[in-house]
Every structure is written in C-alpha cells, then in structure tokens.
Amino acid sequence: MIRTVNRVLLGLAGLVLLVLGGAVLATGLGWSAPSWWPFDSRNDVLLSKADRTRWRDEGWWWPTVIAVLAVLVVLALWWLLAQLRRGRLAxxxxxxxxxxxxxxxxxxxxxxxxxxxxxxxxxxxxxxxxxxxxxxxxxxxxxxxxxxxxxxxxxxxxxxxxxxxxxxxxxxxxxxxxxxxxxxxxxxxxxx
Missing domain, CATH: 3.30.70.1350 (Cation efflux protein, cytoplasmic domain)
Structure with missing residues (x-):
C-alpha cells in the first residue's frame, strides 16, 4: 500500500509543480497567459502587499492557517514513519x-x-x-x-x-x- 501512496503523492506533486512552473515560465518569457492566471506580465510579483495582509484582521484566518499546517505536519510524520517501517518480519x-x-x-x-x-x-x-x-x-x-x-x-x-x-x-x-x-x-x- 505504501508504494501506491508514494507513487500517487509523487505523481500529484510532480504534476502540480510542472503546471505551475510551466505557467510561471511562460508568463516570464512574455507569452500570453489565460485570463484566470494571476500573473500577466514579467514585472508581477507572486504576492503583493495587499494579498499578504488581506486576511490578517479576520478572526477565522489564523486558526485556519494553524489547523491546515498541523494537518500537513501530521500527514508528513505519518508518511515518514511509514517509510521507516520494515516490510519484512524480523x-x-x-x-x-x-x-x-x-x-x-x-x-x-x-x-x-x-x-x-x-x-x-x-x-x-x-x-x-x-x-x-x-x-x-x-x-x-x-x-x-x-x-x-x-x-x-x-x-x-x-x-x-x-x-x-x-x-x-x-x-x-x-x-x-x-x-x-x-x-x-x-x-x-x-x-x-
């Protein structure tokens, strides 16, 4: 099972990185981007100051960020422990x-x-x-x-x-x- 999980996770991570990297590269080279793409010129930044500070004053923002990060840490630890577990019985x-x-x-x-x-x-x-x-x-x-x-x-x-x-x-x-x-x-x- 762990092999299947590893392959699926690596495949999804690779696909996401390939699509995002290709889109950023295409925009950086000056090619036209689709209308939904947030960056439309070479001089755009990844996150503007307004985007970085937009949700700070909302009451739900920080608990949500902390909960998502906690879930990611737990999943990463589970995956790490699954890698270290022996497949054979000693x-x-x-x-x-x-x-x-x-x-x-x-x-x-x-x-x-x-x-x-x-x-x-x-x-x-x-x-x-x-x-x-x-x-x-x-x-x-x-x-x-x-x-x-x-x-x-x-x-x-x-x-x-x-x-x-x-x-x-x-x-x-x-x-x-x-x-x-x-x-x-x-x-x-x-x-x-």
Missing part, C-alpha cells in the same frame, strides 16, 4: 509452553518455506517473505514454474507441505499465505 514469536516464548528469526523461516516450495516438482525457483506481526505472521511466496508444471498440484503441495510444516513447527494457529506463480521464459518447442 522475528516470529513461538509459544514454547513456559510462558516466555521463543523468538524464531524471520529469515530462517522464510528460507525453509522457500527451499521446501522450491523442491516441488515443476518449480524452478521459490522465495518467501514474512509480513504482519510477530504473533500473527503472513507469508508471501513467489514461485517460478517450469513449462510442464501443473499449478493446482504445486499449490496443493505448497499448502500441504511447506506452509503446514512451517505452521506446525512454529506453533502457529494459522499461517495465511499469498502465492504468486510465474512461468519460466522458454523458447517455443518446434514440431516437425
């Missing part, structure tokens, strides 16, 4: 029965799931990524399929094999997974 909490629990490295569990899924018939390569919380992980598995592989059999093998083994060995009640299958690029076979 560790999984395993119930060891003593009340303390044990920590299992996320990369170790990812490697085991990926290796077991990659060993299935018809799978050329497989990798796994754990996301979510350490008490409720989710798996994302990407598999590269050989041309002769049957996707249904491979999915059943992953579900009954790698995911079941990972769930039981980590002592998890459930391990939801998203499996993405992609075909290996190969040359067309010639029939003679």
């Amino acid at each position: 560790e999984v909490l395993v119930d060891s029965g003593d009340g303390e629990g044990a920590l299992l490295r996320g990369k170790a569990l990812e490697g085991v799931i990926g290796d077991e899924a990659g060993a299935l018939d018809g799978v050329s390569d497989a990798s796994a990524t754990l996301t979510g919380r350490r008490t409720a992980p989710r798996a994302r598995i990407r598999m590269l399929m050989e041309p002769h592989a049957a996707p249904g059999l491979v999915l059943r093998g992953v579900s009954e094999g790698a995911l079941t083994h990972a769930r039981t060995s980590a002592g998890l009640d459930e391990l939801p997974a998203e499996v993405r299958l992609r075909a290996v690029k190969h040359r067309a076979e010639r029939v003679t």
Whole structure:
C-alpha cells in the first residue's frame, strides 16, 4: 500500500509543480497567459502587499492557517514513519509452553518455506517473505514454474507441505499465505 501512496503523492506533486512552473515560465518569457492566471506580465510579483495582509484582521484566518499546517505536519510524520517501517518480519514469536516464548528469526523461516516450495516438482525457483506481526505472521511466496508444471498440484503441495510444516513447527494457529506463480521464459518447442 505504501508504494501506491508514494507513487500517487509523487505523481500529484510532480504534476502540480510542472503546471505551475510551466505557467510561471511562460508568463516570464512574455507569452500570453489565460485570463484566470494571476500573473500577466514579467514585472508581477507572486504576492503583493495587499494579498499578504488581506486576511490578517479576520478572526477565522489564523486558526485556519494553524489547523491546515498541523494537518500537513501530521500527514508528513505519518508518511515518514511509514517509510521507516520494515516490510519484512524480523522475528516470529513461538509459544514454547513456559510462558516466555521463543523468538524464531524471520529469515530462517522464510528460507525453509522457500527451499521446501522450491523442491516441488515443476518449480524452478521459490522465495518467501514474512509480513504482519510477530504473533500473527503472513507469508508471501513467489514461485517460478517450469513449462510442464501443473499449478493446482504445486499449490496443493505448497499448502500441504511447506506452509503446514512451517505452521506446525512454529506453533502457529494459522499461517495465511499469498502465492504468486510465474512461468519460466522458454523458447517455443518446434514440431516437425
């Protein structure tokens, strides 16, 4: 989700800056501007003194400015924290029965799931990524399929094999997974 938000925000910011910058440049070069454009000659300023002081005496002006700036600061902080958050799960909490629990490295569990899924018939390569919380992980598995592989059999093998083994060995009640299958690029076979 964060990738989509980043792309949308960057796209909107880029579009706004491109349109405004292009319009200011066109006006500065002496080209005619549309009637709604606030600057119509090279000597115009961005904000005149009257524009800068127009709303100062209004009672609603300063609370509105402060509220808008506060919302922008909160959104900027949310975006910054979302950038710093890890996409992968570093560790999984395993119930060891003593009340303390044990920590299992996320990369170790990812490697085991990926290796077991990659060993299935018809799978050329497989990798796994754990996301979510350490008490409720989710798996994302990407598999590269050989041309002769049957996707249904491979999915059943992953579900009954790698995911079941990972769930039981980590002592998890459930391990939801998203499996993405992609075909290996190969040359067309010639029939003679």
